[in-house]
Amino acid sequence: MDMGEAIILAGSAIGAGLAMIAGIGPGIGEGYAVGKACEAIARQPEASGAVTRTMFVGCAVAESTGIYGLIIALLLIFLKPFT
Amino acid sequence: MSSMAMMMLPKVLTGPEELSVEGPAVICSFNVFGLTINFTETVVLEWIVMAIILGVSIFLTRNLKVKAVSKRQVIAEMAVEAITNLVRDTMGKRWLWFTPYIATVFCFSIFGSLISLLGVRAVTSDFSVPLTWAAITFILITWTKIRYGGVRGYLKGFADPIPVMLPINILSEVATPTAMALRHFGNIAGGSIIMGLVYYGLASASRMLHMHGAWLTVGIPAVLSLYFDLFSDFMQAFIFIMLTMVFISNAGPAEDEAA
Amino acid sequence: MKLGFFYIDLGTILFTLCNTLILFLGLKHFLFKPVQKILTERQAAVDQTLQDAEDARSRAEAAETEYTEKLAVAKEESAAMLRNATRKAQQRSDEIVAQAKAEAAGILQQNRDELDRERRRAESELRSEVSGLAVLVAEKVVEREINQADHVRLIDEFIDSVGDVQ
Numbered sequence: 001m002d003m004g005e006a007i008i009l010a011g012s013a014i015g016a017g018l019a020m021i022a023g024i025g026p027g028i029g030e031g032y033a034v035g036k037a038c039e040a041i042a043r044q045p046e047a048s049g050a051v052t053r054t055m056f057v058g059c060a061v062a063e064s065t066g067i068y069g070l071i072i073a074l075l076l077i078f079l080k081p082f083t
Numbered sequence: 084m085s086s087m088a089m090m091m092l093p094k095v096l097t098g099p100e101e102l103s104v105e106g107p108a109v110i111c112s113f114n115v116f117g118l119t120i121n122f123t124e125t126v127v128l129e130w131i132v133m134a135i136i137l138g139v140s141i142f143l144t145r146n147l148k149v150k151a152v153s154k155r156q157v158i159a160e161m162a163v164e165a166i167t168n169l170v171r172d173t174m175g176k177r178w179l180w181f182t183p184y185i186a187t188v189f190c191f192s193i194f195g196s197l198i199s200l201l202g203v204r205a206v207t208s209d210f211s212v213p214l215t216w217a218a219i220t221f222i223l224i225t226w227t228k229i230r231y232g233g234v235r236g237y238l239k240g241f242a243d244p245i246p247v248m249l250p251i252n253i254l255s256e257v258a259t260p261t262a263m264a265l266r267h268f269g270n271i272a273g274g275s276i277i278m279g280l281v282y283y284g285l286a287s288a289s290r291m292l293h294m295h296g297a298w299l300t301v302g303i304p305a306v307l308s309l310y311f312d313l314f315s316d317f318m319q320a321f322i323f324i325m326l327t328m329v330f331i332s333n334a335g336p337a338e339d340e341a342a
Numbered sequence: 343m344k345l346g347f348f349y350i351d352l353g354t355i356l357f358t359l360c361n362t363l364i365l366f367l368g369l370k371h372f373l374f375k376p377v378q379k380i381l382t383e384r385q386a387a388v389d390q391t392l393q394d395a396e397d398a399r400s401r402a403e404a405a406e407t408e409y410t411e412k413l414a415v416a417k418e419e420s421a422a423m424l425r426n427a428t429r430k431a432q433q434r435s436d437e438i439v440a441q442a443k444a445e446a447a448g449i450l451q452q453n454r455d456e457l458d459r460e461r462r463r464a465e466s467e468l469r470s471e472v473s474g475l476a477v478l479v480a481e482k483v484v485e486r487e488i489n490q491a492d493h494v495r496l497i498d499e500f501i502d503s504v505g506d507v508q
Binding site for chain 2: 343344345346347348349350351352353355356357359361362364366368369370372373374376377378379380381383384387392452465
Binding site: 050060061067070072 | 265269
């Protein structure tokens with residue numbers, strides 16, 4: 001393994017780690033959304049079905065950014081696109 | 084000594100020796116009009132999944148009766164009514180004809196993901212598969228917009244509210260299916276990679292503890308598999324159909340305007 | 343040969359498109375059509391049952407109304423008959439009583455008349471006897487022959503005056 005490849009791999013690994021910082025956003029956002037959903041269900045238990053459904057869809061949308069980060073990280077680690 | 088014993092064990096018992104992250108295997112490929120058409124593992128697995136789904140639905144709907152229903156029929160009716168109610172609640176009554184497509188994507192997605200429990204690649208961890216469904220959704224969204232607004236209305240929608248927004252609107256239009264496909268693929272593929280890592284790690288740990296066979300991989304991954312396979316697969320299938328329904332029904336006018 | 347982990351494959355897309363279409367048609371044909379048919383049939387059966395029950399109820403109500411009316415009419419009739427019968431019986435009994443009274447009165451009258459006639463006959467007999475007797479007595483008393491006719495006239499006058507006094 002020559003030096004250049006090693007640097008690229010090291011950079012990819014660091015990049016993958018940095019990409020996973022994207023997980024912070026969805027984590028906070030989804031926690032907030034679930035908290036609000038709990039409040040909504042506590043206030044109106046009869047609407048729990050609709051609230052839960054909406055919450056899951058919202059969470060899924062909020063999670064996309066985290067998923068993008070995950071995909072980038074996976075690409076960097078396993079596919080090593082720059083080598 | 085231990086490596087000798089491991090050599091004799093079948094590969095299933097020794098666990099993965101290395102972690103491989105690869106796409107599906109290509110069984111054969113054709114050349115049609117200069118395009119390479121690959122016939123991959125994924126397609127074979129899709130056929131298996133389709134056979135399972137159709138077999139189950141034929142089994143469930145065998146000799147249906149109006150009175151004195153069997154358990155099979157109750158399950159079939161509950162499934163049909165549940166998905167019909169979901170479509171009615173989410174999209175409204177005029178989209179009820181859409182129900183079989185939603186059921187198709189839901190079943191295909193969930194069984195295609197769950198087939199990974201049998202030890203093969205999940206169908207949905209091939210990016211082309213969710214991308215196809217997202218493309219269908221995109222086509223349906225566009226079709227709905229043109230149907231209710233006309234071609235002019237559809238094109239005008241891109242310059243809404245001011246013409247400067249044109250690139251952003253085009254981007255958001257394309258981002259919708261891309262995000263759906265990526266989300267589905269990322270969740271399932273990420274989950275399978277994490278499960279692969281867990282198996283690999285546990286198999287390595289077994290080897291390090293000089294076990295004959297990867298006994299640590301028995302039972303322990305099941306807990307993680309509950310989340311990464313069962314829950315995640317179900318949620319992704321559900322979210323995919325929910326987003327499909329919401330986007331398509333939002334592309335048309337509101338229920339009371341259309342009626 | 344294996345494809346990449348993150349690879350958009352045209353062949354897979356085309357096959358997936360076809361498979362999704364086939365599965366869509368298959369599910370529609372094998373699951374949705376029969377189940378929805380059964381659900382529609384059941385709905386129709388339920389509707390039919392409800393309709394039948396509704397019909398039966400309305401029929402029962404109609405019958406009940408009819409019976410109530412008939413019952414009222416019958417009661418009315420029986421009451422009328424009773425009244426009629428009572429009236430007739432009353433009438434009849436009145437008639438009978440009146441007839442009996444009339445008969446009794448007739449009989450009484452007849453008896454009275456007979457009695458009267460008897461009395462009169464007895465009186466006239468008595469009178470003729472008395473007058474004969476008186477003539478005889480007078481003959482005996484006066485021992486003289488007077489005109490029979492005069493005597494009779496005289497005695498009759500006497501008896502009349504006696505009768506008047508009485």
